[in-house]
Amino acid sequence: MSGADDASVHAELLEGLLAGEHRALARVISKIEDRAPGYRDLVSDLYPHTGEADVIGITGSPGAGKSTLVDKLAETYRDRGETVGIIAIDPSSPFTGGAVLGDRIRMASTVGDMDVFVRSMSARGTLGGLSTATADAVKAMDAFGKDKIIIETVGAGQNEIDIVRTAETVAVLVPPGSGDDIQTLKAGILEIADVFVVNKADRDGADRTVQELEEMIHLGEGTSTVGSGHHGVATVAADSTPDDANDAEGWRPPIVETVATSGEGIEAFLEELAAHRAFLESTGTRTELARKRHAEEIRTLLREDVNSLLEAELERTGGIDALADAVRTGETDPYSIADAVLEDLEACLAEADLEGDLDSEDRSEHEGNLGETTLEGDEPSR
Amino acid sequence: MSTEQEEASIRCLVAKVGLDGHDRGAHVISRAFRDAGFEVVYSGLHNAPEEIVQAAVQEDVDVLGISILSGAHDTLVPKIMDGLAEYGAKEDTLVLVGGVIPEEDRPALESAGVAQIFGPGTSIAETIAFVRENAPER
Numbered sequence: 001m002s003g004a005d006d007a008s009v010h011a012e013l014l015e016g017l018l019a020g021e022h023r024a025l026a027r028v029i030s031k032i033e034d035r036a037p038g039y040r041d042l043v044s045d046l047y048p049h050t051g052e053a054d055v056i057g058i059t060g061s062p063g064a065g066k067s068t069l070v071d072k073l074a075e076t077y078r079d080r081g082e083t084v085g086i087i088a089i090d091p092s093s094p095f096t097g098g099a100v101l102g103d104r105i106r107m108a109s110t111v112g113d114m115d116v117f118v119r120s121m122s123a124r125g126t127l128g129g130l131s132t133a134t135a136d137a138v139k140a141m142d143a144f145g146k147d148k149i150i151i152e153t154v155g156a157g158q159n160e161i162d163i164v165r166t167a168e169t170v171a172v173l174v175p176p177g178s179g180d181d182i183q184t185l186k187a188g189i190l191e192i193a194d195v196f197v198v199n200k201a202d203r204d205g206a207d208r209t210v211q212e213l214e215e216m217i218h219l220g221e222g223t224s225t226v227g228s229g230h231h232g233v234a235t236v237a238a239d240s241t242p243d244d245a246n247d248a249e250g251w252r253p254p255i256v257e258t259v260a261t262s263g264e265g266i267e268a269f270l271e272e273l274a275a276h277r278a279f280l281e282s283t284g285t286r287t288e289l290a291r292k293r294h295a296e297e298i299r300t301l302l303r304e305d306v307n308s309l310l311e312a313e314l315e316r317t318g319g320i321d322a323l324a325d326a327v328r329t330g331e332t333d334p335y336s337i338a339d340a341v342l343e344d345l346e347a348c349l350a351e352a353d354l355e356g357d358l359d360s361e362d363r364s365e366h367e368g369n370l371g372e373t374t375l376e377g378d379e380p381s382r
Numbered sequence: 383m384s385t386e387q388e389e390a391s392i393r394c395l396v397a398k399v400g401l402d403g404h405d406r407g408a409h410v411i412s413r414a415f416r417d418a419g420f421e422v423v424y425s426g427l428h429n430a431p432e433e434i435v436q437a438a439v440q441e442d443v444d445v446l447g448i449s450i451l452s453g454a455h456d457t458l459v460p461k462i463m464d465g466l467a468e469y470g471a472k473e474d475t476l477v478l479v480g481g482v483i484p485e486e487d488r489p490a491l492e493s494a495g496v497a498q499i500f501g502p503g504t505s506i507a508e509t510i511a512f513v514r515e516n517a518p519e520r
Contacts, residue, residue, distance in 0.1 A: 023469050026442035030520075034390040097391060098416035104437060105426035111433045117440055122391070122421045 006038045014045050017144055022114055025144045029119055032136045040301075043136050049143035053085075054277055056148065057163035059189065060173030062155040065199040067106035068260040069173065069269075070152050074116050075109040076266055077148050083115045085141035088152040089131055092122040099123075103152060117141065123154050130154075130162040135297065138166060164192045165296050168289055169276045171195045171269070174213065177205035184216035193253045195272045201257035201265065213255050221252070251279050313341055392420045392517050394445040397434045398427050399458045408449045411480065414506040420445075420513070431458055435465030438475060444517045450481040460494045474518040480504070 013031075016024025028046075031039045056073075058066050067088065074084045088103035101120035110116040119141075121131050130153060131137075141149050153163050163170055172193035184190060190213075198209050254272045258265035280286035314320050326332050396412050398405050405427050415422045423441050425434065438446050446466075448459060459479060466472040472495055479491060480500045488499055497516060500509055 023439055023442075023471060026440055030393075030442040036390070092421070093416060093419075096417055096419040098419040099421045100412050100416045101421060101423045102426075104423060104441075108426075112430075112436065114436060118437075119440055120423050124391075 007041075010038060010042050010045075014042065017046075017140065018049060020145065022117065025117065025140060026119070028140045029133075029137045032140065033121065033124070033131070033133045035133075039136075043139060046139045046143040050139050051142065053138075053142040053146050053149045054169070054273075055138055055142075055151070055167045056273060057151045057153065057167030057170040058173065059153040059160055059163050059170065059192075060155060060197075060199075061175065061178065064155065064173040064175045064178075065260045066152050066155060066173055067103040069197065069199055069258060069266075070103075070150050071107040071109050072260055072263050072266045073150060073270070074107070074148075075263075076270055078110060078113060078116060082147040083145065084110075084117070085138075085144070085146035085149045086116065086118045086152065087121055087134060087137055087141070087149070088118065089121045089123055089134065089154050091154050092124050094125065097125065117144075117146065130166060132300070135166045135293075160189055161192050165293060168280060168286065169194045169273055171197050171273070173197045173199050174209055175200050176203045176209045178209065184212050190216065194251065194276045195269070196253055196255040197269060198255060198257045199260050202259050206257060210255055210257065217253060217255075251276065309345070310341065313344065317341070392445065392513065393423070393441065393443045394420050394447055394513070395423045395425060395434070395438050395441055395443040396447045396449065397425045397429050397437065398449050399429050399431060399434055399462065400450060400452050400454045401428065402449070402451050403427070405449070407451075407480065411447065411449070411506070411509070414510065415513075418510045418514075431461035431465060434462050435469065435471075438466060439469045439471050443475065444520070445476045445478065445513055447478045447480060450479065450483075453482070455479065455481065455483055456487055456490060459491055459496065463495045466495075474520060476513070476516050476518055478509075478512075480509075 013024050013028050017028050028042060030036075031042060058070055058073075060066055070086060070088070074086060077084050086107065088101070088107075090099055090101045090103060092099040099122035101122060104118055104120060107116075107118055119137065121134065121137065124131050124133070126132055130151070134151060138149055138151065151163060151167055153160055170192050172189055172195075174190075174196060176198065196213050198206055198213070200206070254275075256265055256269045256272055258269055260266075277286075280289065314323070317323070323332075323337050327334055327337070394415055396408050396415070398408055408424065412422045412424045423437065423443065425437050429437075434446070434448070446462075448462065450458065463472060463477065466475055466477075477496050478498050478500060479496050483491065483499050483501060491499060498512055
């Protein structure tokens, strides 16, 4: 397909998406996932239409009941007349890249209701519980006009914390009996919660799990850095008590008990999500979060571009396999190779700077100007 | 490099329509597709035609595999095809039917837009090869 065709297809897709066509939304997300040619322009065009949706992340260990809870959440939002987008991420095979995406099975309450748009995504080899395309897919749903966007992460476990970079409010599901109280001392997933959900609260051990989480949160308030959720913006003042911690100074993650299969506790959960959203707005934290998120997006894009440049450079020098073999046979080592490759790149950048100072007209004629390509954000050809 | 892995992958929806009570076959095919490197959305037992259409459209799948043993294929499958057409998704979705389909029912399904029917005894390798060859270019 030629570039011109791409552009007209994209214009059509964008128009369809903004007009509320489900198939256009589905197709845009596929383009984002596949990194189809020109997908970046498409996402760029989505940006002006975003910013309205509430983005909620749901994470927790496998079998914690994430899908069922998301289903009930979506149902309740729909009852209130709000539209919902759901992104459900499942793991992909490290060997074949294949995946079985089975979260849809548990999302039956809203079947037949197109205003709940469920999209299953494979993690496509990334760690951290999100696909790299997730943030862009959220943009597509936001531009489409969804009021609430719920992201359900892979469910990989203790280090699944990417969700904090995409969602404004993160709920961590902790099933009863998931380890002893030492688990609550560990770093990782429990630190990122804005709301704790003890799901399957009708099971034995739920009370104890709630108690352990309470203790953990209480301990957190004794220090100056924890106790404000994952955002680390406000710090809890020294004289704060658990009772007044939930004011402008900081956010004390509440614990809700739910039984997702029966819908018990869902209303309370929704209230806490809404309370967190209100907290974000009243304290200005939402603006702060948005700034961090955009900064991270810019960094990610730049890293991808630089990666592509380096990959092209490696290809030019005979490919990574040859270099790896050179290391294997003891001719050189990875550090020396990295230095050598980067030296060229740095030299090019320095040259570009110099020329930029001297004469900006000449710069565009300079071939292979790496610095310029990066700064303009052009998609490197692959 | 990493971005290479993120290029287009064949997306399939494996769906059980109607009243069939077991989905062993659907599990086997989902797993085989996964091992072939496809992304398989499995939608579970007892799907209504509308549900399957909704899932196929939202998930933007290249391939829809419908598993049916109950004998109701002649009413349920055309309903799915009509639903896909309604969303403009019929043309570029490869629709496969797996299950017990009597010979005399096949022409009707094929004229409704089903690309291939896989009866009992079809090898998994054959099914995967068919998908690889016929998955729509988009």
